[in-house]
Amino acid sequence: EVADDQPVQNGLNLRSPICCIMGHVDAGKTKLLDCIRGTRVQEGEAGGITQQIGATYFPAENIRERTKELKANAKLNVPGLLVIDTPGHKSFTNLRSRGSSLCDIAVLVVDIMHGLEPQTIESLNFLKKGNTNFVIALNKVDRLYGWKTCRNAPIGKAIGQQSKDVMMEFNTRLTQIITQFKEQGLNTELYYKNKEMGDTYNIVPTSAISGEGIPDLLLLLVQWAPKTMIKRLTCSEKLQCTVLEVKVVEGHGTTIDVVLVNGMLHEGDRIVVCGMQGPVVTSIRALLTPHPMRELRVKGTYLHHKEIKVVQGIKIAAQGLQHAIAGTSLYVVGPNDDIEYIKESAMDDVNSVISRIDKSDEGVYVQASTLGSLEALLEFLNTRAVDVPVSDNLEEERKREAVEEAVFPCVLKIIPKYVFNTKDPIVLGVDVVEGIAKIGTPICVPGQKFVEIGRISSIINHHKQHVDHAESGQKVIITIIGSNAEEQKKMLGIHFHLADELVSKISRNSLYALRKHHLSVMSAEKRLLLRLRKLFKIL
Ligand code: GDP
Numbered sequence: 001e002v003a004d005d006q007p008v009q010n011g012l013n014l015r016s017p018i019c020c021i022m023g024h025v026d027a028g029k030t031k032l033l034d035c036i037r038g039t040r041v042q043e044g045e046a047g048g049i050t051q052q053i054g055a056t057y058f059p060a061e062n063i064r065e066r067t068k069e070l071k072a073n074a075k076l077n078v079p080g081l082l083v084i085d086t087p088g089h090k091s092f093t094n095l096r097s098r099g100s101s102l103c104d105i106a107v108l109v110v111d112i113m114h115g116l117e118p119q120t121i122e123s124l125n126f127l128k129k130g131n132t133n134f135v136i137a138l139n140k141v142d143r144l145y146g147w148k149t150c151r152n153a154p155i156g157k158a159i160g161q162q163s164k165d166v167m168m169e170f171n172t173r174l175t176q177i178i179t180q181f182k183e184q185g186l187n188t189e190l191y192y193k194n195k196e197m198g199d200t201y202n203i204v205p206t207s208a209i210s211g212e213g214i215p216d217l218l219l220l221l222v223q224w225a226p227k228t229m230i231k232r233l234t235c236s237e238k239l240q241c242t243v244l245e246v247k248v249v250e251g252h253g254t255t256i257d258v259v260l261v262n263g264m265l266h267e268g269d270r271i272v273v274c275g276m277q278g279p280v281v282t283s284i285r286a287l288l289t290p291h292p293m294r295e296l297r298v299k300g301t302y303l304h305h306k307e308i309k310v311v312q313g314i315k316i317a318a319q320g321l322q323h324a325i326a327g328t329s330l331y332v333v334g335p336n337d338d339i340e341y342i343k344e345s346a347m348d349d350v351n352s353v354i355s356r357i358d359k360s361d362e363g364v365y366v367q368a369s370t371l372g373s374l375e376a377l378l379e380f381l382n383t384r385a386v387d388v389p390v391s392d393n394l395e396e397e398r399k400r401e402a403v404e405e406a407v408f409p410c411v412l413k414i415i416p417k418y419v420f421n422t423k424d425p426i427v428l429g430v431d432v433v434e435g436i437a438k439i440g441t442p443i444c445v446p447g448q449k450f451v452e453i454g455r456i457s458s459i460i461n462h463h464k465q466h467v468d469h470a471e472s473g474q475k476v477i478i479t480i481i482g483s484n485a486e487e488q489k490k491m492l493g494i495h496f497h498l499a500d501e502l503v504s505k506i507s508r509n510s511l512y513a514l515r516k517h518h519l520s521v522m523s524a525e526k527r528l529l530l531r532l533r534k535l536f537k538i539l
Protein backbone atom coordinates (compact mmCIF):
# COMPACT_ATOMS: atom_id res chain seq x y z
CA GLU A 1 0.00 0.00 0.00
CA VAL A 2 1.37 3.34 -1.09
CA ALA A 3 0.06 5.18 1.93
CA ASP A 4 1.86 2.94 4.38
CA ASP A 5 5.10 2.89 2.45
CA GLN A 6 5.45 6.57 1.85
CA PRO A 7 6.60 7.73 5.25
CA VAL A 8 9.48 5.28 5.17
CA GLN A 9 10.41 6.36 1.65
CA ASN A 10 10.89 9.87 2.91
CA GLY A 11 13.31 8.67 5.52
CA LEU A 12 10.81 9.39 8.23
CA ASN A 13 8.80 6.83 10.04
CA LEU A 14 5.87 8.80 11.33
CA ARG A 15 2.65 7.57 12.82
CA SER A 16 -0.78 9.08 12.14
CA PRO A 17 -1.44 12.22 14.15
CA ILE A 18 -4.35 12.14 16.62
CA CYS A 19 -6.67 15.11 16.32
CA CYS A 20 -9.53 16.49 18.36
CA ILE A 21 -12.07 19.18 17.62
CA MET A 22 -12.70 22.00 20.08
CA GLY A 23 -14.60 25.26 20.29
CA HIS A 24 -17.66 27.05 21.62
CA VAL A 25 -21.00 25.27 21.70
CA ASP A 26 -22.82 25.57 18.35
CA ALA A 27 -19.68 26.66 16.49
CA GLY A 28 -20.14 23.53 14.37
CA LYS A 29 -17.76 20.96 15.89
CA THR A 30 -20.08 18.00 15.36
CA LYS A 31 -21.10 19.12 11.91
CA LEU A 32 -17.48 19.60 10.91
CA LEU A 33 -16.63 16.11 12.07
CA ASP A 34 -19.58 14.76 10.06
CA CYS A 35 -18.45 16.76 7.08
CA ILE A 36 -14.85 15.56 7.09
CA ARG A 37 -16.10 12.01 7.51
CA GLY A 38 -18.03 12.78 4.36
CA THR A 39 -20.93 11.07 2.73
CA ARG A 40 -18.59 8.26 1.81
CA VAL A 41 -18.96 6.95 5.32
CA GLN A 42 -22.68 6.68 4.84
CA GLU A 43 -22.12 4.96 1.54
CA GLY A 44 -20.30 2.09 3.21
CA GLU A 45 -16.96 3.65 4.00
CA ALA A 46 -15.50 3.67 0.56
CA GLY A 47 -12.22 5.50 0.35
CA GLY A 48 -10.80 3.62 3.27
CA ILE A 49 -12.29 5.78 6.03
CA THR A 50 -12.93 3.50 8.96
CA GLN A 51 -15.16 4.03 11.94
CA GLN A 52 -13.21 2.87 14.95
CA ILE A 53 -13.92 2.69 18.62
CA GLY A 54 -14.20 6.32 19.73
CA ALA A 55 -12.48 7.66 16.64
CA THR A 56 -12.53 7.89 12.85
CA TYR A 57 -9.49 6.97 10.78
CA PHE A 58 -8.65 8.68 7.48
CA PRO A 59 -5.95 6.99 5.43
CA ALA A 60 -3.56 9.31 3.56
CA GLU A 61 -4.87 7.97 0.24
CA ASN A 62 -8.35 9.22 1.03
CA ILE A 63 -7.05 12.62 2.04
CA ARG A 64 -4.93 12.85 -1.10
CA GLU A 65 -7.97 12.11 -3.20
CA ARG A 66 -10.06 14.74 -1.47
CA THR A 67 -7.37 17.38 -1.71
CA LYS A 68 -6.34 16.76 -5.29
CA GLU A 69 -7.34 20.27 -6.36
CA LEU A 70 -4.71 21.67 -4.02
CA LYS A 71 -1.26 21.89 -5.54
CA ALA A 72 0.67 20.83 -2.48
CA ASN A 73 -1.16 17.57 -1.91
CA ALA A 74 1.34 15.11 -3.33
CA LYS A 75 3.64 14.85 -0.35
CA LEU A 76 2.23 13.28 2.76
CA ASN A 77 4.58 12.00 5.42
CA VAL A 78 2.04 10.29 7.63
CA PRO A 79 -0.03 7.17 6.92
CA GLY A 80 -3.26 8.89 7.90
CA LEU A 81 -5.15 10.89 10.49
CA LEU A 82 -7.12 9.72 13.53
CA VAL A 83 -9.88 12.07 14.65
CA ILE A 84 -11.36 11.53 18.12
CA ASP A 85 -15.15 11.28 17.82
CA THR A 86 -16.14 13.22 20.92
CA PRO A 87 -15.79 16.88 20.08
CA GLY A 88 -15.22 19.40 22.83
CA HIS A 89 -12.99 19.88 25.82
CA LYS A 90 -13.77 16.42 27.01
CA SER A 91 -11.65 14.66 24.45
CA PHE A 92 -8.80 17.05 24.83
CA THR A 93 -8.36 17.65 28.51
CA ASN A 94 -9.53 14.29 29.74
CA LEU A 95 -7.23 12.13 27.73
CA ARG A 96 -3.63 11.79 28.68
CA SER A 97 -0.88 9.80 27.25
CA ARG A 98 2.16 9.47 29.45
CA GLY A 99 1.73 12.81 31.07
CA SER A 100 0.69 14.95 28.14
CA SER A 101 -2.46 15.26 26.10
CA LEU A 102 -3.33 12.30 23.90
CA CYS A 103 -4.18 14.68 21.06
CA ASP A 104 -1.29 15.75 18.87
CA ILE A 105 -3.22 18.48 17.19
CA ALA A 106 -6.55 20.25 17.53
CA VAL A 107 -9.02 22.01 15.29
CA LEU A 108 -10.36 25.09 17.06
CA VAL A 109 -13.73 25.88 15.51
CA VAL A 110 -14.85 29.52 15.52
CA ASP A 111 -18.19 30.68 14.13
CA ILE A 112 -17.40 33.49 11.67
CA MET A 113 -20.67 35.22 12.58
CA HIS A 114 -19.89 35.21 16.33
CA GLY A 115 -16.12 35.46 16.65
CA LEU A 116 -14.42 34.38 19.87
CA GLU A 117 -16.84 33.18 22.53
CA PRO A 118 -16.28 32.08 26.15
CA GLN A 119 -15.60 28.42 25.35
CA THR A 120 -13.34 29.39 22.44
CA ILE A 121 -11.17 31.19 24.95
CA GLU A 122 -11.39 28.31 27.39
CA SER A 123 -10.31 25.91 24.64
CA LEU A 124 -7.46 28.24 23.74
CA ASN A 125 -6.26 28.20 27.31
CA PHE A 126 -6.27 24.39 27.38
CA LEU A 127 -4.31 24.33 24.14
CA LYS A 128 -1.77 26.86 25.39
CA LYS A 129 -1.36 24.98 28.63
CA GLY A 130 -0.85 21.66 26.88
CA ASN A 131 1.44 23.33 24.34
CA THR A 132 -0.69 21.75 21.64
CA ASN A 133 -0.58 22.74 18.04
CA PHE A 134 -3.84 23.74 16.43
CA VAL A 135 -5.54 25.04 13.32
CA ILE A 136 -8.46 27.46 13.43
CA ALA A 137 -11.50 26.54 11.34
CA LEU A 138 -13.37 29.79 10.71
CA ASN A 139 -16.66 28.05 10.20
CA LYS A 140 -20.04 28.89 8.67
CA VAL A 141 -18.68 31.03 5.81
CA ASP A 142 -21.79 29.98 3.87
CA ARG A 143 -23.75 32.25 6.18
CA LEU A 144 -22.10 35.37 4.78
CA TYR A 145 -24.84 37.25 2.98
CA GLY A 146 -24.88 36.26 -0.69
CA TRP A 147 -22.34 33.40 -0.39
CA LYS A 148 -22.23 31.28 -3.52
CA THR A 149 -21.96 27.61 -2.70
CA CYS A 150 -18.99 25.71 -4.16
CA ARG A 151 -19.51 22.27 -2.69
CA ASN A 152 -16.35 20.72 -1.16
CA ALA A 153 -14.11 23.18 -3.00
CA PRO A 154 -10.75 24.37 -1.70
CA ILE A 155 -11.28 27.72 -0.01
CA GLY A 156 -9.19 29.68 -2.55
CA LYS A 157 -11.40 28.49 -5.34
CA ALA A 158 -14.60 29.21 -3.39
CA ILE A 159 -13.47 32.71 -2.50
CA GLY A 160 -12.65 33.36 -6.15
CA GLN A 161 -16.35 32.84 -6.93
CA GLN A 162 -17.71 35.36 -4.44
CA SER A 163 -19.01 38.85 -5.14
CA LYS A 164 -17.31 42.04 -3.91
CA ASP A 165 -19.95 42.46 -1.20
CA VAL A 166 -19.43 38.98 0.18
CA MET A 167 -15.69 39.55 0.22
CA MET A 168 -16.13 42.84 2.04
CA GLU A 169 -18.14 41.19 4.78
CA PHE A 170 -15.68 38.30 4.91
CA ASN A 171 -12.71 40.62 5.31
CA THR A 172 -14.36 42.76 7.96
CA ARG A 173 -15.27 39.72 10.04
CA LEU A 174 -11.87 38.11 9.55
CA THR A 175 -10.07 41.27 10.65
CA GLN A 176 -12.23 41.50 13.77
CA ILE A 177 -11.50 37.90 14.67
CA ILE A 178 -7.76 38.26 14.07
CA THR A 179 -7.89 41.24 16.47
CA GLN A 180 -9.76 39.16 19.06
CA PHE A 181 -7.05 36.49 18.85
CA LYS A 182 -4.42 39.20 19.30
CA GLU A 183 -6.18 40.23 22.49
CA GLN A 184 -5.61 36.65 23.64
CA GLY A 185 -1.92 36.98 22.83
CA LEU A 186 -1.98 35.01 19.57
CA ASN A 187 -1.03 35.97 16.05
CA THR A 188 -3.28 34.40 13.44
CA GLU A 189 -3.53 34.66 9.67
CA LEU A 190 -5.32 33.03 6.74
CA TYR A 191 -3.20 29.97 6.13
CA TYR A 192 -2.46 30.74 2.50
CA LYS A 193 -1.14 34.16 3.46
CA ASN A 194 0.77 32.90 6.46
CA LYS A 195 4.49 33.35 6.01
CA GLU A 196 5.45 32.46 9.55
CA MET A 197 3.71 29.17 10.07
CA GLY A 198 4.44 28.09 13.59
CA ASP A 199 4.59 31.53 15.16
CA THR A 200 1.43 32.65 13.48
CA TYR A 201 -1.51 30.28 13.74
CA ASN A 202 -3.35 29.22 10.61
CA ILE A 203 -6.94 30.13 9.88
CA VAL A 204 -8.92 28.07 7.37
CA PRO A 205 -12.35 29.42 6.41
CA THR A 206 -14.79 26.48 6.21
CA SER A 207 -18.39 25.52 5.82
CA ALA A 208 -19.38 22.32 7.54
CA ILE A 209 -22.62 22.40 5.57
CA SER A 210 -21.37 22.76 2.00
CA GLY A 211 -17.78 21.65 2.51
CA GLU A 212 -15.82 24.67 1.30
CA GLY A 213 -12.36 24.74 2.87
CA ILE A 214 -12.51 21.15 4.12
CA PRO A 215 -9.79 19.97 1.71
CA ASP A 216 -7.52 22.75 2.99
CA LEU A 217 -8.21 21.84 6.60
CA LEU A 218 -7.44 18.17 6.00
CA LEU A 219 -4.24 18.93 4.17
CA LEU A 220 -3.02 21.26 6.90
CA LEU A 221 -3.66 18.54 9.46
CA VAL A 222 -1.76 15.80 7.66
CA GLN A 223 0.89 17.80 5.88
CA TRP A 224 1.86 20.94 7.68
CA ALA A 225 1.14 19.89 11.26
CA PRO A 226 3.37 16.79 11.26
CA LYS A 227 6.31 18.92 10.12
CA THR A 228 6.11 20.78 13.39
CA MET A 229 6.20 17.63 15.51
CA ILE A 230 8.44 15.10 13.84
CA LYS A 231 9.80 13.92 17.14
CA ARG A 232 6.41 13.43 18.73
CA LEU A 233 5.09 11.56 15.72
CA THR A 234 8.08 9.29 15.09
CA CYS A 235 6.91 5.70 15.47
CA SER A 236 8.25 3.84 18.44
CA GLU A 237 8.06 0.21 19.46
CA LYS A 238 7.32 1.29 22.98
CA LEU A 239 3.67 0.84 23.80
CA GLN A 240 1.69 4.03 24.18
CA CYS A 241 -2.00 3.53 24.79
CA THR A 242 -4.70 5.64 26.46
CA VAL A 243 -8.01 4.58 27.99
CA LEU A 244 -10.85 6.64 26.47
CA GLU A 245 -13.78 5.13 28.27
CA VAL A 246 -14.79 2.37 30.63
CA LYS A 247 -18.01 0.68 29.51
CA VAL A 248 -20.13 -2.33 30.27
CA VAL A 249 -20.90 -4.29 27.09
CA GLU A 250 -23.34 -7.15 26.96
CA GLY A 251 -21.51 -10.41 26.57
CA HIS A 252 -18.12 -8.90 27.43
CA GLY A 253 -18.59 -7.46 30.93
CA THR A 254 -16.71 -4.27 31.69
CA THR A 255 -14.53 -3.26 28.76
CA ILE A 256 -12.19 -0.36 28.09
CA ASP A 257 -12.08 1.65 24.88
CA VAL A 258 -8.51 2.66 24.16
CA VAL A 259 -6.48 4.50 21.56
CA LEU A 260 -3.32 2.66 20.67
CA VAL A 261 -0.79 5.36 19.77
CA ASN A 262 2.40 3.32 19.46
CA GLY A 263 3.42 -0.30 19.74
CA MET A 264 1.32 -3.46 19.63
CA LEU A 265 -1.31 -5.23 21.68
CA HIS A 266 -1.95 -8.98 21.65
CA GLU A 267 -4.71 -11.15 22.93
CA GLY A 268 -3.50 -12.59 26.24
CA ASP A 269 -1.14 -9.66 27.00
CA ARG A 270 -0.79 -8.95 30.68
CA ILE A 271 -1.78 -5.32 31.17
CA VAL A 272 -1.81 -2.76 33.95
CA VAL A 273 -4.23 0.17 34.08
CA CYS A 274 -4.76 2.89 36.60
CA GLY A 275 -7.66 2.01 38.92
CA MET A 276 -9.80 3.72 41.49
CA GLN A 277 -8.38 1.52 44.26
CA GLY A 278 -4.88 1.18 42.89
CA PRO A 279 -3.39 -0.42 39.79
CA VAL A 280 -5.45 -3.08 38.00
CA VAL A 281 -3.41 -6.01 36.68
CA THR A 282 -5.25 -8.26 34.24
CA SER A 283 -4.95 -10.06 30.90
CA ILE A 284 -6.49 -9.11 27.58
CA ARG A 285 -9.31 -11.58 26.94
CA ALA A 286 -10.40 -10.03 23.66
CA LEU A 287 -9.17 -7.28 21.32
CA LEU A 288 -12.19 -5.92 19.51
CA THR A 289 -12.92 -3.50 16.67
CA PRO A 290 -16.26 -2.67 15.06
CA HIS A 291 -17.37 -4.54 11.97
CA PRO A 292 -15.93 -2.85 8.89
CA MET A 293 -19.23 -3.12 7.08
CA ARG A 294 -21.90 -0.80 8.33
CA GLU A 295 -24.74 -3.26 7.68
CA LEU A 296 -23.14 -5.74 10.04
CA ARG A 297 -22.62 -3.18 12.73
CA VAL A 298 -25.28 -4.51 15.03
CA LYS A 299 -24.87 -3.40 18.60
CA GLY A 300 -22.51 -5.65 20.44
CA THR A 301 -20.95 -7.48 17.51
CA TYR A 302 -17.23 -6.97 17.07
CA LEU A 303 -14.35 -8.41 15.15
CA HIS A 304 -11.83 -10.27 17.32
CA HIS A 305 -8.11 -9.80 16.70
CA LYS A 306 -5.08 -11.80 17.77
CA GLU A 307 -2.97 -8.65 17.65
CA ILE A 308 -3.32 -5.00 16.70
CA LYS A 309 -0.76 -2.33 15.87
CA VAL A 310 -0.58 1.28 14.66
CA VAL A 311 -2.82 4.15 15.62
CA GLN A 312 -6.28 2.75 16.25
CA GLY A 313 -9.31 2.88 18.48
CA ILE A 314 -9.88 -0.52 20.08
CA LYS A 315 -12.11 -2.14 22.64
CA ILE A 316 -10.44 -4.39 25.20
CA ALA A 317 -12.29 -6.98 27.24
CA ALA A 318 -10.61 -8.27 30.39
CA GLN A 319 -11.45 -9.11 33.94
CA GLY A 320 -11.38 -6.54 36.71
CA LEU A 321 -11.74 -3.44 34.55
CA GLN A 322 -14.70 -2.01 36.44
CA HIS A 323 -12.42 0.23 38.51
CA ALA A 324 -10.30 1.46 35.59
CA ILE A 325 -10.06 5.24 35.24
CA ALA A 326 -10.69 6.82 31.85
CA GLY A 327 -8.07 9.20 30.54
CA THR A 328 -5.01 7.35 31.81
CA SER A 329 -2.29 5.23 30.18
CA LEU A 330 -2.37 1.47 29.70
CA TYR A 331 0.81 -0.60 30.15
CA VAL A 332 1.77 -4.08 28.98
CA VAL A 333 3.94 -6.24 31.21
CA GLY A 334 6.75 -7.78 29.15
CA PRO A 335 8.64 -10.93 30.16
CA ASN A 336 11.55 -8.97 31.66
CA ASP A 337 9.57 -6.13 33.15
CA ASP A 338 9.41 -5.24 36.80
CA ILE A 339 5.70 -5.35 37.53
CA GLU A 340 5.95 -3.17 40.64
CA TYR A 341 7.58 -0.44 38.61
CA ILE A 342 4.86 -0.68 35.97
CA LYS A 343 2.16 -0.53 38.61
CA GLU A 344 3.70 2.66 39.92
CA SER A 345 3.93 4.15 36.45
CA ALA A 346 0.28 3.27 35.83
CA MET A 347 -0.71 5.29 38.88
CA ASP A 348 1.47 8.28 37.92
CA ASP A 349 -1.28 10.12 36.03
CA VAL A 350 -3.61 9.94 38.99
CA ASN A 351 -0.96 10.66 41.59
CA SER A 352 0.17 13.78 39.77
CA VAL A 353 -3.37 15.12 40.01
CA ILE A 354 -3.95 14.00 43.59
CA SER A 355 -0.69 15.47 44.84
CA ARG A 356 -1.98 18.90 43.97
CA ILE A 357 -4.87 18.62 46.38
CA ASP A 358 -4.50 20.80 49.45
CA LYS A 359 -5.07 18.41 52.30
CA SER A 360 -6.50 20.73 54.93
CA ASP A 361 -9.31 19.81 57.29
CA GLU A 362 -12.08 21.80 55.70
CA GLY A 363 -13.12 21.35 52.14
CA VAL A 364 -15.67 20.21 49.66
CA TYR A 365 -16.43 16.77 48.46
CA VAL A 366 -15.66 16.35 44.76
CA GLN A 367 -16.47 13.46 42.54
CA ALA A 368 -15.61 13.12 38.85
CA SER A 369 -16.10 10.45 36.24
CA THR A 370 -12.67 10.75 34.66
CA LEU A 371 -9.26 11.90 35.70
CA GLY A 372 -9.42 14.86 33.35
CA SER A 373 -12.66 16.16 34.77
CA LEU A 374 -11.31 15.77 38.29
CA GLU A 375 -8.30 17.78 37.25
CA ALA A 376 -10.47 20.49 35.69
CA LEU A 377 -12.62 20.61 38.79
CA LEU A 378 -9.62 20.97 41.08
CA GLU A 379 -8.27 23.70 38.88
CA PHE A 380 -11.59 25.50 39.07
CA LEU A 381 -11.78 25.17 42.84
CA ASN A 382 -8.22 26.40 43.25
CA THR A 383 -8.64 29.45 41.08
CA ARG A 384 -12.21 30.55 41.39
CA ALA A 385 -13.81 29.08 44.43
CA VAL A 386 -11.61 30.63 47.08
CA ASP A 387 -14.46 32.79 48.30
CA VAL A 388 -17.07 30.09 48.61
CA PRO A 389 -17.95 29.69 52.27
CA VAL A 390 -16.75 26.15 52.71
CA SER A 391 -18.74 25.50 55.86
CA ASP A 392 -22.02 26.07 53.98
CA ASN A 393 -21.04 23.36 51.53
CA LEU A 394 -20.11 21.06 54.36
CA GLU A 395 -23.46 21.64 56.02
CA GLU A 396 -25.26 20.82 52.76
CA GLU A 397 -23.22 17.68 52.41
CA ARG A 398 -23.98 16.59 55.98
CA LYS A 399 -27.66 17.15 55.40
CA ARG A 400 -27.59 15.04 52.26
CA GLU A 401 -25.78 12.25 54.05
CA ALA A 402 -28.25 12.38 56.92
CA VAL A 403 -31.19 12.09 54.54
CA GLU A 404 -29.50 9.08 53.01
CA GLU A 405 -29.05 7.60 56.43
CA ALA A 406 -32.75 7.82 57.18
CA VAL A 407 -34.14 4.32 56.70
CA PHE A 408 -37.82 3.76 56.08
CA PRO A 409 -39.16 0.58 57.61
CA CYS A 410 -40.23 -2.30 55.41
CA VAL A 411 -40.88 -6.01 55.54
CA LEU A 412 -40.47 -8.01 52.32
CA LYS A 413 -41.39 -11.56 51.45
CA ILE A 414 -39.53 -13.40 48.71
CA ILE A 415 -41.65 -14.74 45.83
CA PRO A 416 -39.91 -18.11 45.26
CA LYS A 417 -40.63 -18.38 41.55
CA TYR A 418 -39.02 -14.99 40.89
CA VAL A 419 -35.50 -15.59 42.10
CA PHE A 420 -33.26 -14.27 39.32
CA ASN A 421 -29.89 -14.17 41.01
CA THR A 422 -28.91 -15.56 44.39
CA LYS A 423 -25.68 -13.64 44.95
CA ASP A 424 -23.76 -10.45 44.12
CA PRO A 425 -26.12 -8.90 43.17
CA ILE A 426 -29.16 -10.57 44.67
CA VAL A 427 -32.14 -10.12 42.31
CA LEU A 428 -35.54 -11.19 43.57
CA GLY A 429 -39.26 -10.74 43.17
CA VAL A 430 -40.71 -9.64 46.52
CA ASP A 431 -44.03 -8.80 48.11
CA VAL A 432 -43.85 -5.59 50.09
CA VAL A 433 -45.75 -6.90 53.11
CA GLU A 434 -45.49 -3.81 55.25
CA GLY A 435 -43.96 -0.34 55.06
CA ILE A 436 -42.17 1.14 52.15
CA ALA A 437 -39.17 -0.23 50.22
CA LYS A 438 -36.91 2.52 48.90
CA ILE A 439 -33.77 2.54 46.82
CA GLY A 440 -30.84 2.77 49.21
CA THR A 441 -32.56 0.90 52.05
CA PRO A 442 -30.19 -1.51 53.82
CA ILE A 443 -31.71 -4.98 54.00
CA CYS A 444 -31.10 -7.72 56.52
CA VAL A 445 -32.53 -11.07 57.46
CA PRO A 446 -33.49 -11.33 61.13
CA GLY A 447 -32.92 -14.62 62.86
CA GLN A 448 -30.64 -15.77 65.61
CA LYS A 449 -28.15 -13.37 64.08
CA PHE A 450 -28.91 -10.53 61.69
CA VAL A 451 -27.60 -11.39 58.26
CA GLU A 452 -26.83 -8.16 56.41
CA ILE A 453 -27.15 -8.66 52.68
CA GLY A 454 -26.75 -5.16 51.20
CA ARG A 455 -28.78 -2.18 50.00
CA ILE A 456 -31.63 -2.01 47.51
CA SER A 457 -30.11 -0.62 44.32
CA SER A 458 -33.07 -0.88 41.96
CA ILE A 459 -36.80 -1.56 42.02
CA ILE A 460 -38.84 -2.62 39.01
CA ASN A 461 -42.64 -2.59 39.24
CA HIS A 462 -45.12 -4.87 37.43
CA HIS A 463 -45.17 -2.45 34.47
CA LYS A 464 -41.44 -3.16 34.10
CA GLN A 465 -40.69 0.42 35.06
CA HIS A 466 -37.81 1.43 37.29
CA VAL A 467 -39.20 3.18 40.36
CA ASP A 468 -37.57 4.62 43.46
CA HIS A 469 -39.89 3.04 45.99
CA ALA A 470 -42.64 0.45 46.44
CA GLU A 471 -45.41 0.48 49.02
CA SER A 472 -47.06 -2.29 50.99
CA GLY A 473 -49.20 -4.54 48.80
CA GLN A 474 -46.98 -4.15 45.74
CA LYS A 475 -45.05 -6.95 44.08
CA VAL A 476 -41.73 -5.77 42.65
CA ILE A 477 -38.35 -7.02 41.52
CA ILE A 478 -35.52 -5.67 43.61
CA THR A 479 -31.77 -5.79 43.21
CA ILE A 480 -29.66 -5.85 46.36
CA ILE A 481 -26.00 -4.95 46.19
CA GLY A 482 -23.55 -5.68 49.01
CA SER A 483 -21.91 -2.54 50.38
CA ASN A 484 -18.82 -4.40 51.53
CA ALA A 485 -16.96 -7.65 50.89
CA GLU A 486 -18.84 -9.44 53.67
CA GLU A 487 -22.24 -8.53 52.27
CA GLN A 488 -21.19 -9.38 48.73
CA LYS A 489 -20.59 -12.98 49.81
CA LYS A 490 -24.12 -13.44 51.10
CA MET A 491 -26.09 -15.98 49.11
CA LEU A 492 -29.72 -17.03 49.01
CA GLY A 493 -29.94 -20.73 49.87
CA ILE A 494 -26.86 -20.59 52.11
CA HIS A 495 -26.93 -17.56 54.39
CA PHE A 496 -30.67 -17.01 54.13
CA HIS A 497 -33.64 -18.86 52.67
CA LEU A 498 -36.76 -18.46 50.57
CA ALA A 499 -39.06 -18.51 53.60
CA ASP A 500 -37.11 -15.78 55.44
CA GLU A 501 -38.53 -12.32 55.83
CA LEU A 502 -36.34 -9.47 54.67
CA VAL A 503 -36.51 -6.27 56.72
CA SER A 504 -34.92 -2.86 56.50
CA LYS A 505 -32.02 -2.51 58.87
CA ILE A 506 -32.78 0.09 61.50
CA SER A 507 -30.13 1.73 63.61
CA ARG A 508 -30.12 4.49 66.19
CA ASN A 509 -28.60 6.83 63.60
CA SER A 510 -31.19 6.05 60.99
CA LEU A 511 -34.00 6.72 63.47
CA TYR A 512 -32.37 9.95 64.47
CA ALA A 513 -32.05 10.96 60.81
CA LEU A 514 -35.72 10.23 60.19
CA ARG A 515 -36.75 12.37 63.12
CA LYS A 516 -34.32 15.21 62.51
CA HIS A 517 -35.44 15.73 58.95
CA HIS A 518 -39.12 15.38 59.79
CA LEU A 519 -39.47 12.82 57.08
CA SER A 520 -43.13 11.96 57.12
CA VAL A 521 -43.85 8.47 58.28
CA MET A 522 -47.42 7.17 58.06
CA SER A 523 -49.03 5.77 61.14
CA ALA A 524 -48.88 2.17 59.88
CA GLU A 525 -45.17 2.68 59.33
CA LYS A 526 -44.81 4.16 62.79
CA ARG A 527 -46.19 0.93 64.25
CA LEU A 528 -43.86 -1.07 62.05
CA LEU A 529 -40.93 1.07 63.13
CA LEU A 530 -41.77 0.38 66.73
CA ARG A 531 -41.81 -3.34 66.02
CA LEU A 532 -38.52 -3.20 64.16
CA ARG A 533 -36.96 -1.20 66.99
CA LYS A 534 -37.85 -3.99 69.34
CA LEU A 535 -36.49 -6.49 66.87
CA PHE A 536 -33.21 -4.59 66.62
CA LYS A 537 -33.26 -3.91 70.37
CA ILE A 538 -33.16 -0.13 69.91
CA LEU A 539 -35.44 1.20 72.57
P1 GDP B 1 -21.31 22.05 18.11
O1 GDP B 1 -22.11 22.38 19.34
O2 GDP B 1 -20.07 22.90 18.04
O3 GDP B 1 -21.01 20.58 17.94
O4 GDP B 1 -22.19 22.54 16.87
P2 GDP B 1 -23.02 21.68 15.80
O5 GDP B 1 -22.14 20.96 14.89
O6 GDP B 1 -24.05 20.92 16.52
O7 GDP B 1 -23.68 22.87 14.97
C1 GDP B 1 -24.53 23.81 15.58
C2 GDP B 1 -25.52 24.33 14.55
O8 GDP B 1 -24.83 25.07 13.55
C3 GDP B 1 -26.26 23.22 13.81
O9 GDP B 1 -27.57 23.66 13.60
C4 GDP B 1 -25.51 23.08 12.52
O10 GDP B 1 -26.31 22.60 11.48
C5 GDP B 1 -25.07 24.51 12.26
N1 GDP B 1 -23.81 24.56 11.50
C6 GDP B 1 -22.66 23.95 11.80
N2 GDP B 1 -21.72 24.25 10.88
C7 GDP B 1 -22.30 25.06 9.99
C8 GDP B 1 -21.85 25.73 8.80
O11 GDP B 1 -20.70 25.62 8.37
N3 GDP B 1 -22.76 26.51 8.15
C9 GDP B 1 -24.05 26.68 8.60
N4 GDP B 1 -24.85 27.45 7.91
N5 GDP B 1 -24.50 26.07 9.70
C10 GDP B 1 -23.65 25.28 10.39
